[in-house]
Amino acid sequence: MSGKAGRTIRLMLVDDHPVMRAGLANLLSGEPGFSVVAQASDALSALACWREHKPDVVLLDISLPGLDGIEVLRQIKADEPQARVLMLTSSEAKEDYRQSMSAGAAGYVTKSVDPDVLFAAIRGVFERQGVAEQTGLGCLDGDESGETLSQREQEVLNLLRQGFSNGEIGKLLGISRRTARAHVSAILRKLGASARTEAVTRGFEKGILKI
Amino acid sequence: MSGKAGRTIRLMLVDDHPVMRAGLANLLSGEPGFSVVAQASDALSALACWREHKPDVVLLDISLPGLDGIEVLRQIKADEPQARVLMLTSSEAKEDYRQSMSAGAAGYVTKSVDPDVLFAAIRGVFERQGVAEQTGLGCLDGDESGETLSQREQEVLNLLRQGFSNGEIGKLLGISRRTARAHVSAILRKLGASARTEAVTRGFEKGILKI
DNA sequence: AGGCATATTGGCTAGGTGGCCAATGCCCGA
DNA sequence: TCGGGCATTGGCCACCTAGCCAATATGCCT
Numbered sequence: 001m002s003g004k005a006g007r008t009i010r011l012m013l014v015d016d017h018p019v020m021r022a023g024l025a026n027l028l029s030g031e032p033g034f035s036v037v038a039q040a041s042d043a044l045s046a047l048a049c050w051r052e053h054k055p056d057v058v059l060l061d062i063s064l065p066g067l068d069g070i071e072v073l074r075q076i077k078a079d080e081p082q083a084r085v086l087m088l089t090s091s092e093a094k095e096d097y098r099q100s101m102s103a104g105a106a107g108y109v110t111k112s113v114d115p116d117v118l119f120a121a122i123r124g125v126f127e128r129q130g131v132a133e134q135t136g137l138g139c140l141d142g143d144e145s146g147e148t149l150s151q152r153e154q155e156v157l158n159l160l161r162q163g164f165s166n167g168e169i170g171k172l173l174g175i176s177r178r179t180a181r182a183h184v185s186a187i188l189r190k191l192g193a194s195a196r197t198e199a200v201t202r203g204f205e206k207g208i209l210k211i
Numbered sequence: 212m213s214g215k216a217g218r219t220i221r222l223m224l225v226d227d228h229p230v231m232r233a234g235l236a237n238l239l240s241g242e243p244g245f246s247v248v249a250q251a252s253d254a255l256s257a258l259a260c261w262r263e264h265k266p267d268v269v270l271l272d273i274s275l276p277g278l279d280g281i282e283v284l285r286q287i288k289a290d291e292p293q294a295r296v297l298m299l300t301s302s303e304a305k306e307d308y309r310q311s312m313s314a315g316a317a318g319y320v321t322k323s324v325d326p327d328v329l330f331a332a333i334r335g336v337f338e339r340q341g342v343a344e345q346t347g348l349g350c351l352d353g354d355e356s357g358e359t360l361s362q363r364e365q366e367v368l369n370l371l372r373q374g375f376s377n378g379e380i381g382k383l384l385g386i387s388r389r390t391a392r393a394h395v396s397a398i399l400r401k402l403g404a405s406a407r408t409e410a411v412t413r414g415f416e417k418g419i420l421k422i
Numbered sequence: 423a424g425g426c427a428t429a430t431t432g433g434c435t436a437g438g439t440g441g442c443c444a445a446t447g448c449c450c451g452a
Numbered sequence: 453t454c455g456g457g458c459a460t461t462g463g464c465c466a467c468c469t470a471g472c473c474a475a476t477a478t479g480c481c482t
Contacts, residue, residue, distance in 0.1 A: 017301060017322035019329055023234020030237065090228060090301075111228035118230055150428065163409025165468060179430050185470070186428090195438095196469080198374025200411045204422055211416050361458065376438055390460050396440070397458090406468095407439080 009126045012038040012055035014046040014072065015088075016064050024059070031119055043067030050076055050083075057106075057126050062089040062096050063210075070099050077104040086125045088118070093207020098148075147190035149208060156183040161200045161209055220337045223249040223266035225257040225283065226299075227275050235270070242330055254278030261287055261294075268317075268337050273300040273307050274421075281310050288315040297336045299329070304418020309359075358401035360419060367394040372411045372420055 011034055015021045021039050028034045038053045040046035043066050050058065058076065062069035069089065076083050087100045087108040097108050106125040109118055149157065159169045169180040184196060191206070193199040203209035222245055226232045232250050239245045249264045251257035254277050261269065269287065273280035280300065287294050298311045298319040308319050317336040320329055360368065370380045380391040395407060402417070404410040414420035 018325045019238075019299070019322040020231060020234065022326045023231065023236075023238045025234075026237040026241065027230075027234045088230070111230040114229045115233045152429070160408055161412040163404055163406035163412070165406070166470095167468080175429085176431060178432060181470075182430075188470080193374055194470095195374035195376070196408050197371055197411050200408055201372040201374070201420075204412075204415050204420075209412075209415075363459070377440095378438080386459085387461060389462060392440075393460075399440080405440095 008033055008035045009122060010035050010037045010053070010056045011122070012036070012040070012046075012049060012053060012058045014040045014049075014058065014064070014069065015061040016041050020061075027115060028119075034119075034122070041065075043069075043072045046072050047075055047079075051079070054080075056084065057122055058083065058085045059088045059122070060085050060105075062087065062091050062100070070096070070103055073100065073103045073105055084125050086121060091207060095207040149187065149190060153183055153187050153190070154208065156180065157187055157199065157203050157208065160184065160187070160196050161203065219244055219246045220333060221246050221248045221264070221267045222333070223247070223251070223257075223260060223264060223269045225251045225260075225269065225275070225280065226272040227252050231272075238326060239330075245330075245333070252276075254280075254283045257283050258286055258290075262290070265291075267295065268333055269294065269296045270299045270333070271296050271316075273298065273302050273311070281307070281314055284311060284314045284316055295336050297332060302418060306418040360398065360401060364394055364398050364401070365419065367391065368398055368410065368414050368419065371395065371398070371407050372414065 011028060013021050013024055013028075013036060015024065018041065021041065025036045025039065028036055037055055038049045040049045041064075043064050046060070046064075060069050060073060064072065069087070073085050073087070076085060081104070084106045085104070087096075087105045088111065089096065089108075090111045091097075092110055092112070100108050107121050109121045113121075155173065156169055159172060164172065166180045166184060167177045169184075170177040173180065184199075187199050188194065188196070191199050191202040193202050200209065204211070222239060224232050224235055224239075224247060226235065229252065232252065236247045236250065239247055248266055249260045251260045252275075254275050257271070257275075271280050271284060275283065280298070284296050284298070287296060292315070295317045296315070298307075298316045299322065300307065300319075301322045302308075303321055303323070311319050318332050320332045324332075366384065367380055370383060375383065377391045377395060378388045380395075381388040384391065395410075398410050399405065399407070402410050402413040404413050411420065415422070
């Protein structure tokens with residue numbers, strides 16, 4: 001497009017699937033202007049790699065063994081707020097998108113986009129270093145209810161999924177059974193569920209709960 | 212390894228993520244003896260592609276938009292029982308493995324293996340055409356409870372996740388509330404859950420339920 | 423300051439849950 | 453043929469659920 005070739009973009013890949021990493025590295029190496037300088041398959045080595053190589057752009061997956069990719073993102077940004085991290089994940093969950101962006105991701109691209117779009121996203125993230133919003137995904141789930149679960153509600157939902165009753169939830173959180181019930185009711189309302197069982201399903205579907 | 216070079220293996224890739232497909236195609240093309248002759252991103256075009264190209268080996272992902280990868284596998288095998296299909300998926304769920312193998316997959320490799328292992332698996336599948344068992348995964352979840360849900364129980368679990376009560380499940384299945392309850396009890400026992408809410412979670416965790 | 427979401431707690435009530443006792447018929451593999 | 457798993461159904465009972473009526477304290481944003 002532009003005559004401005006720019007220098008080679010030094011990339012770091014973080015993905016827990018070797019097949020994906022190798023494929024991606026191959027793909028990116030074949031594209032002029034990109035150079036994969038580091039790869040990591042888990043949160044810990046990702047952080048170590050980051051500190052060692054300080055790549056121009058990090059391509060970061062969300063589902064990682066151990067620490068969450070979003071947590072890795074937070075730590076990288078805490079380390080260096082200028083870091084440019086492009087989330088590259090198969091998760092189409094709005095929750096992941098929201099959390100990534102508010103944790104400081106420079107962009108969010110799902111693996112369901114064409115390679116060209118990915119390349120463009122990487123260049124975009126690299127060039128406008130300061131800009132934050134740079135999304136490569138068409139449009140997340142349209143089933144928008146808008147309601148976000150509060151911190152407490154997410155805690156309760158995580159107990160719900162384990163099959164605890166309201167009374168047990170109350171004991172575990174040090175609150176009364178009545179309060180736990182109020183939280184459950186709020187969860188049902190926000191997730192549009194008619195029963196706690198459905199709320200758990202909704203939680204998984206929306207990416208609030210993870211396997 | 213062997214001096215027996217064999218002819219080039221004609222591969223077909225089925226994966227819903229373009230980034231994955233492109234990366235994989237790149238990776239495989241760089242490996243001598245492999246040739247990617249077709250790619251598909253969904254069940255329908257996968258079947259059409261299969262009939263048109265009749266590749267030596269199909270690399271098939273399970274999570275596909277629309278029809279399940281396992282369903283695609285079933286249809287391919289129905290079309291031609293000799294077809295060699297190697298499942299290549301990120302799912303570590305025993306349920307997916309079990310279903311794939313009983314549907315006639317020539318092998319099951321997760322994306323968490325090294326590319327070399329994948330290459331070896333492809334060659335293995337291609338060479339011993341008749342052999343069925345050829346697994347590339349170390350060992351699936353060891354949290355083996357052994358108990359498999361019956362057809363009816365899976366139906367009930369799918370209603371459970373939607374928040375239906377025992378009475379509603381009974382009406383939907385045309386059985387009595389008491390029978391629905393018996394199925395739920397069996398599900399709880401088999402999944403090691405103490406409440407239906409936990410049973411749903413277990414279903415997602417074990418891959419019996421899908422998002 | 424006033425409004426709004428959040429977190430906390432209470433009682434009442436119809437209905438749902440899941441463990442326990444139990445039974446019948448079917449089909450399949452040993 | 454004799455289990456054993458499966459699908460089906462029944463009652464009893466202590467407990468749990470989720471809707472309804474409510475209240476109070478904390479924050480944060482305008």
